[in-house]
Amino acid sequence: xxxxxxxxxxxxxxxxxxxxxxxxxxxxxxxxxxxxxxxxxxxxxxxxxxxxxxxxxxxxxxxxxxxxxxxxxxxxxxxxxxxxxxxxxxxxxxxxxxxxxxxxxxxxxxxxxxxxxxxxxxxxxxxxxxxxxxxxxxxxxxxxxxxxxxxxxxxxxxxxxxxxxxxxxxxxxxxxxxxxxxxxxxxxxxxxxxxxxxxxxxxxxxxxxxxxxxxxxxxxxxxxxxxxxxxxxxxxxxxxxxxxxxxxxxxxxxxxxxxxxxxxxxxxxxxxxxxxxxxxxxxxxxxxxxxxxxxxxxxxxxxxxxxxxxxxxxxxxxxxxxxxxxxxxxxxxxxxxxxxxxxx
Amino acid sequence: xxxxxxxxxxxxxxxxxxxxxxxxxxxxxxxxxxxxxxxxxxxxxxxxxxxxxxxxxxxxxxxxxxxxxxxxxxxxxxxxxxxxxxxxxxxxxxxxxxxxxxxxxxxxxxxxxxxxxxxxxxxxxxxx
Ligand SMILES: [Zn+2]
Ligand SMILES: [Zn+2]
Numbered sequence: 001x002x003x004x005x006x007x008x009x010x011x012x013x014x015x016x017x018x019x020x021x022x023x024x025x026x027x028x029x030x031x032x033x034x035x036x037x038x039x040x041x042x043x044x045x046x047x048x049x050x051x052x053x054x055x056x057x058x059x060x061x062x063x064x065x066x067x068x069x070x071x072x073x074x075x076x077x078x079x080x081x082x083x084x085x086x087x088x089x090x091x092x093x094x095x096x097x098x099x100x101x102x103x104x105x106x107x108x109x110x111x112x113x114x115x116x117x118x119x120x121x122x123x124x125x126x127x128x129x130x131x132x133x134x135x136x137x138x139x140x141x142x143x144x145x146x147x148x149x150x151x152x153x154x155x156x157x158x159x160x161x162x163x164x165x166x167x168x169x170x171x172x173x174x175x176x177x178x179x180x181x182x183x184x185x186x187x188x189x190x191x192x193x194x195x196x197x198x199x200x201x202x203x204x205x206x207x208x209x210x211x212x213x214x215x216x217x218x219x220x221x222x223x224x225x226x227x228x229x230x231x232x233x234x235x236x237x238x239x240x241x242x243x244x245x246x247x248x249x250x251x252x253x254x255x256x257x258x259x260x261x262x263x264x265x266x267x268x269x270x271x272x273x274x275x276x277x278x279x280x281x282x283x284x285x286x287x288x289x290x291x292x293x294x295x296x297x298x299x300x301x302x303x304x305x306x307x308x309x310x311x312x313x314x315x316x317x318x319x320x321x322x323x324x325x326x327x328x329x330x331x332x333x334x335x336x337x338x339x340x341x342x343x344x
Numbered sequence: 345x346x347x348x349x350x351x352x353x354x355x356x357x358x359x360x361x362x363x364x365x366x367x368x369x370x371x372x373x374x375x376x377x378x379x380x381x382x383x384x385x386x387x388x389x390x391x392x393x394x395x396x397x398x399x400x401x402x403x404x405x406x407x408x409x410x411x412x413x414x415x416x417x418x419x420x421x422x423x424x425x426x427x428x429x430x431x432x433x434x435x436x437x438x439x440x441x442x443x444x445x446x447x448x449x450x451x452x453x454x455x456x457x458x459x460x461x462x463x464x465x466x467x468x469x470x471x472x
């Protein structure tokens with residue numbers, strides 16, 4: 001199995017990460033936002049000399065280095081002559097550093113990378129490849145690997161069709177935990193891309209999409225079950241699609257990342273599922289979902305046609321397994337969801 | 345009790361009260377005591393899962409809980425408000441603030457519950 005693991009971006013973090021596990025095939029991190037930003041928040045913006053130092057170190061440990069430049073919106077700047085020249089210069093530098101692969105979301109950058117450089121071209125989840133047709137387009141543009149949109153992580157018919165259609169490699173993101181069929185996905189990633197890109201950066205008070213996303217889950221916790229993460233125990237169900245899995249979470253602490261690496265490498269986790277999920281860490285201390293009690297749920301998801309109001313499986317499962325924490329510190333208790341509240 | 349212990353206790357009990365009231369696991373993600381350069385001070389409580397219609401429907405109860413919380417922290421419960429994400433129903437935080445004279449004038453000049461799109465006032469005691 002090949003695990004792609006988030007790296008928070010500074011040298012100390014990389015040392016700690018690689019000292020913590022032998023199960024890391026590759027690490028990935030953001031580059032400098034001056035050229036192409038990323039569609040997510042980052043903790044660091046490593047300069048070229050830092051990227052070079054870290055790449056050399058990763059390689060000395062037998063680990064590959066991937067740079068993520070998956071801005072979902074650059075406001076057209078990449079299509080201006082100055083924008084093109086700056087990006088071309090940056091790609092060229094990354095290429096000479098010996099970066100193994102670059103993840104991008106914009107089809108233009110896929111083609112540009114495939115044409116002139118030696119690095120593998122990875123199509124980001126933010127390209128939303130969820131059908132064999134889209135996969136085929138990206139392969140023709142020159143993609144080496146496609147990270148399939150997690151929206152179809154539980155649509156085995158689509159995954160199998162994509163696998164049959166293209167000969168490039170596929171990668172699955174296992175723990176992103178966005179809402180299933182999330183209405184905020186495009187707007188949220190475009191917002192992040194502007195906030196974390198070359199600028200001008202918006203001066204934003206609050207991330208509306210994030211607040212809304214959490215509210216929806218708090219009001220309706222079955223949304224946590226429906227979101228298309230892949231449990232460590234269920235990786236075996238995906239081995240006929242790919243042996244390459246990506247763990248999300250480049251804004252977490254290294255021990256959080258290592259906990260995920262071990263869970264997915266061992267294909268087993270005995271704790272709270274919330275420990276593994278990226279992007280809803282604010283709710284980690286709210287909900288308790290004993291991961292092992294989800295054993296076997298994949299059998300339903302494999303055959304489910306995702307008409308939730310008729311099926312109701314995830315709702316029933318949520319009611320059965322999800323607990324919420326009450327109190328704090330020493331007095332913390334887990335109580336079943338149904339026991340909260342007494343509308344006046 | 346130390347200030348941090350008081351904050352911890354206040355956070356938990358306010359969270360429990362809101363959950364009981366609303367019937368959902370509303371989450372108070374962080375409770376902070378603050379002091380501003382202007383002279384204002386107080387607490388701000390970052391919320392997740394609390395929405396404007398909850399506040400409108402249960403305002404009387406929520407105001408009482410927040411007043412109790414402020415009192416338990418020795419904060420004069422005379423200016424209590426929620427901060428919203430403008431244009432939406434999402435409440436980002438609820439706050440108990442002791443206003444300095446200049447901020448008192450700013451808020452005192454306005455009228456109504458929403459002097460700004462991001463502020464919903466639950467209680468504002470006018471000074472004599
Ligand atoms: Zn844009
Ligand atoms: Zn003031």
